[in-house]
Amino acid sequence: MPNVGVDIGSTATKGALWNGRSFICCITPTGWAPRESAARAVAQIKRRGRIPHDHDVRVTATGYGRNVFSADRRVTEITCHAAGAHYLVPTARTVLDIGGQDSKVISLYPDGRVADFMMNDKCAAGTGRFLQNMAAHLGCTLADFCGIPEGTPLQPISSMCTVFAESEVIGLLARGVPKESICLGLLDSVAQRAVNLLSRISESGDICFTGGCAQNETLRALIEKKTGRRVTSPKLAQYAGAIGAAIIGGGMQRGD
Structure with a gap:
């Protein structure tokens, strides 16, 4: 099952999906409804990743709004940003x-x-x-x-x-x-x-x-x-948290 990382920030919600070669990312305003913005991010990522809308994905959530969204896993933003940044800039x-x-x-x-x-x-x-x-x-x-x-x-x-x-x-x-x-x-x-x-x-x-x-x-x-x-x-610097969530949720790195 594909794993989607969602970083629900105070201003914007970011999504990331590994397609086997690179990360597909999206961003949407968080506004006053972080739960809805996270759902929009997941829907956008599924479209961009050509995943049928009725197919399930495994979602790992991070960011300040992670606890208001029904995700399969929740990981602290510190851990996810570290994993995402390490992927983007290994040095x-x-x-x-x-x-x-x-x-x-x-x-x-x-x-x-x-x-x-x-x-x-x-x-x-x-x-x-x-x-x-x-x-x-x-x-x-x-x-x-x-x-x-x-x-x-x-x-x-x-x-x-x-x-x-x-x-x-x-x-x-x-x-x-x-x-x-x-x-x-x-x-x-x-x-x-x-x-x-x-x-x-x-x-x-x-x-x-x-x-x-x-x-x-x-x-x-x-x-x-x-x-x-x-x-x-890096080019995907704004998506580091979501990328880290996708990496950890996909088992590429252990999270807390």
């Missing part, structure tokens, strides 16, 4: 995951098992939601954070608190500071927060950067520069 000894409402750092043993981890799930600063809120104040979109022209001056953002950062951004706009410089400063503040978290868990080795924010090349480069370590954002 990585650390996982940095920046999601919609939390961020986490996981140190890995060479075989991909979890050695240690630390999460920031109490404060929105340094997460995708932080950038989303700042984009609203700047009158731009998250895509604008990915298209900052090379050579743009960086406007430092002194506050790491979301509420105070909002006031600071509004003040900078009133002074006529270019939006691109503010965006770069906000990315730099997120990068510094990530580096601070990394320093408490891991000091050396390659880093696999996962989560929705891993799609931002500027953010990846800032973290790499600040750490002096190689930071890799």
Whole structure:
């Protein structure tokens, strides 16, 4: 029976299915109904994997919403992100995951098992939601954070608190500071927060950067520069949790 991994996150729900050669992945907004979003992800994956809708699949769920979905197996997101990141970047000894409402750092043993981890799930600063809120104040979109022209001056953002950062951004706009410089400063503040978290868990080795924010090349480069370590954002970085769930559910790696 095919095994589908589903990562039910706070912002998006991801699905992954191994087709014998590679992973088929999908993403759908979580919204206010994580159970329904997980069901949509499973249905999408079955269509993409050409599995008839009336055929059963084995589902392994992870993420903050894993306990509200009727899955065959539930595995912690730390374990699944570790397994997924190890598959995507076998040389990585650390996982940095920046999601919609939390961020986490996981140190890995060479075989991909979890050695240690630390999460920031109490404060929105340094997460995708932080950038989303700042984009609203700047009158731009998250895509604008990915298209900052090379050579743009960086406007430092002194506050790491979301509420105070909002006031600071509004003040900078009133002074006529270019939006691109503010965006770069906000990315730099997120990068510094990530580096601070990394320093408490891991000091050396390659880093696999996962989560929705891993799609931002500027953010990846800032973290790499600040750490002096190689930071890799693989093509399927956003799906690391779902891929890990599929790997563990399929017996390719043991989970908890």
